[in-house]
Amino acid sequence: MNIPTNTLMVFGEGIISTDNYEFDITFIPKMNEIYCTLKKTEDDNEIYTMKLVDGK
16 A cells, blocks of 8 residues: 655546545545545535455
């Protein structure tokens, strides 16, 4: 697993980083779950979560 650093990089290209506007990403301390806010054009902001299960 790649641990986030202070270096700017695309994260989760095509899954988290998409053509929409993603922001406010938060990792839980175990680094196996994230929360982020997604803004699609003309839609309200939505909060998404993803969890790493069995390495996926």
